[in-house]
Amino acid sequence: MVAIGQITEATRGGEALLRARQRAALLPDLLVEARRIVATVTSGWHGRRRRGAGENFWQFRPFVDGEPVSRIDWRRSARDDNVYLRDREWEAAQTVWLWADPSLSMLYRSQGAIVSKESRALVLVLALAELLSRSGERIGFPDVLDPISARNAAERIAGALATGRPASGFPSGDRFKRFSELVLVSDFLDPMDALIERIDHLSRRGVRGHLVQIADPAEVAFPYSGRTEFRDPETGAKLTAGRAETLREEYRALFDARRAHLADHCRHIGWSHVFHLTDRLASEPLLALHGRLSGQFQPAGQRA
Structure with missing residues (x-):
């Protein structure tokens, strides 16, 4: 393990390259999983119906x-x-940008989780691309794939992610046009003030956003006890708790308050927010997203 304060750019570059190779090896299986999930929800998927200048x-x-x-x-x-x-019914194709957070914190997976947060985020993005492309929507992935209207959009996103390296950090929004839609799948563990500022910047540009906040069940329950060492995957900083169980109640209160604050802010600016645990079925947030993208009302902060 690299000592704190000695994480160099070369080290970060080597870790990023290794992770890119691991992601590339994993993507074919994730694409298969995404299509399996699509097959289970297709019967309830009716396309994106919105009021507009159509004929139907x-x-x-x-x-x-x-x-x-x-x-x-x-x-x-x-x-x-x-x-x-x-x-x-609106018949003009719209651009839907899909983004899965590439941050190191997304790699986390506890014993109680089915998959890592990153795997679940990528599966959701690929499944959504598969479904939306069938409705003729234009699909894009920031810094990875320009918007396309093609039946194989999910496969092309997977291929682009396998051969390219998504930019780290929150999408800047420079490419997003007014009235386009943006689906952000992340654990949203960045500092809250910075996160809210980025969301507001996109909202002011006229982007309609949908947040899927992914969490590992251990991040919610905080099941740790005894002497426990916690390490920040982004910075390498460490915190050692002599009796971790004494922190549980305060941690849970802070985690719940943070999630509620993010959901409330999304509601305030007209965005949607779905909370999802990785020990739950991936089809649940996918169906919740369908409701929001179709213009059906669902309260922000819905749990899926």
Whole structure:
């Protein structure tokens, strides 16, 4: 183990190269797993229906002052005392950016978890790419793959991740256009002030965001006891607790407060937030994301 304060750029570069090779070896299996998950949820996946300038009927909804009278459906309105508009379904392809956090903290996997946080994040991104590409959406991955509209989008993302190296850190947002959508899958363990600042920057650019916060079950339960050494995978800093169990109650309170704060902020700016544990099925957050991307209301902070 490298001593604290002696982690050099060469060391980081060697670790990054090793991790890139490990990810490349893992991606074919993750793609297979993503397609298996897609097969289990396809029956409940109806594409992304949004109000817009299409030709297909979507829904009737109550008339609101200021909307064009020409869109009133008089036949439907004659059935009761309300006035209804006839909405059509949006048919133009939208750009959906998908991002899985490449941070070192995502490698963590406790004994109670099915997979690492990184593996689950990549599976979710690939499964979502598979599903969205079937609906004709344009899919992109920041710094890895420019937006494409292709049936094999998931395979191309996997190939790009296997041969390239995603940039570390939160997406800058320079490539995201107004009204595009961004799905961020991460443990979101960065300092909260910096994280909120980055999210707000994207929101001000007109990006509609969806956060999937992934956690290992041990990060929630804090099952440690006795003398325990904790190590920050990003910096190498260490903390030794003589009796780790004495920290459990305070840790859980801080963790829950942090998660609630992030969910509340997403709700405030009109973004969505889903919390997911890696000992749960990957199909759960995938279906929750479908609801948000389809424009269906689900409270921010939903647990999946």
